[in-house]
Amino acid sequence: MRNIILYFICINIFGFFIMWLDKRKAKKGAWRIPEKTLFIITALGGGIGTIAGMYTFKHKTKKIQFVIGFPFITILEIVTIIYFAFYNK
Template sequence: MIATLPAVAGGWYACTSIACYLAYTRDKRAAQTGRRRTPERTLLLLGLIGGWPGGLLAQRLVRHKTGKMSFQVKFWITVVANLAVLLVV
């Protein structure tokens, strides 16, 4: 059981990271075209449950949410919280 945890965790992080990356890029396009935006709460929740690597990648590649300090603080709190839970499990 313990041997399968890394594979399961890796799969989880991969799937949630892809979802988070897509949510960021979709929100960036919506911001550029004046369409309905993805709530910041949703982006942060996706990061909290394991998608933060994808969120971080999207922030760097599509330059989204990088200049908003209040979001960045919340984002990094969710990263630390996610990693803390991972270390406990």
């Protein structure tokens, strides 16, 4: 259980960092992180971090696929975790 919690902490910190990095690259006109990668990080459990980064850095907040997609994926993950933790016995 400790490893699972540590995993979610790390993936969310990474998700937050990757949103900062992509925003920074966008401002500099540099090569960007593919949107697909941002969704993969969210789907791997980094939803809270990517959402926090999205609003902290005001990055991708005008793109509906992110405004709806990140929270949707995160809610699905939370519901799945709750189901397996408490109801799948």
